[in-house]
Amino acid sequence: MSQLSLSLSSSDAASLLVRDVAGSYRPAEPAEVLQAALRVLAGQLRGSAMLSSPQVVRDFLRIKLGGLEHEVFAVIHLDAQHRVIEYVEMFRGTVCQTSVYPREIVKEALARNAAAMILVHNHPSGSAEPSRADEALTQRLKEALAMVDVRVVDHLIVAGPTVLSFAERGLL
The missing domain is CATH 3.40.140.10 (Cytidine Deaminase, domain 2)
Structure with a gap:
């Protein structure tokens, strides 16, 4: 299972990285970014009181x-x-x-x-x-x-x- 993290490059441009189970980082694929966004929005949807x-x-x-x-x-x-x-x-x-x-x-x-x-x-x-x-x-x-x-x-x-x-x- 991979984990999405936010990392800043030396040029201060934000790039999304994925960390695998071994701890190595690689650039996130667009589908992984969308899945992470969906998890966040679904959590907000479920977590909202109303x-x-x-x-x-x-x-x-x-x-x-x-x-x-x-x-x-x-x-x-x-x-x-x-x-x-x-x-x-x-x-x-x-x-x-x-x-x-x-x-x-x-x-x-x-x-x-x-x-x-x-x-x-x-x-x-x-x-x-x-x-x-x-x-x-x-x-x-x-x-x-x-x-x-x-x-x-x-x-x-x-x-x-x-x-x-x-x-x-x-x-x-």
Whole structure:
């Protein structure tokens, strides 16, 4: 297992180094830097008392889903105070669609004793605009989850660096 460290070179330019189990250092690969950033953001997401910072959620999702070439539908399970219980990638699709099964979403929410959730998916096309299918799915999931007293707080669409919020758009 390697460990990411920050080191200053003689020219005072910051460079990221990875230390392996033997204690040797080497320059970090871009994928290792992204993984380290994801761990930090995931820790902030889980460690926050409440989702008082939508920016932390957006940053996490941009890194997690923004660069994928296929669609992923995920959920962020929340407790009654909107603290993060867990981020779960539920379904994987193709470049332009993914199948989402409300029954499975409800089962996962009940298994984690979630009181609320944020729905998330990406658009590899680069356009964050929700389709009619996205809007219809959101309503179906909202209704299915309401049957078991789980509130849908938002549905976010990640398209590269852009994150669109259904709640901010008045689509919830």
